[in-house]
Amino acid sequence: MIICSCNVLSDGQLCKAAEEMRADPNGKVPTPGAVFRHLGCRPRCGSCFPAVIEIIHEDAKDGGSESGYARLKAAGNRRR
16 A cells, blocks of 8 residues: 555555664664665655554564554553
């Protein structure tokens, strides 16, 4: 599914790029900007960032059943 319509990037492309970055011992943390650069493009409008964050971190779980983004979002909702 296309996640970034500005750069026509799919969830598969974003996930694969994040996996490649995590697998590289000298790689950078897979932030949205870093993932876009890894794919040879750059963010434009940024409206896809919430979805991009979830996608690129869903495989980087630290033992939980939720992505890091989902846990942060849930923690923010509890503080209210």
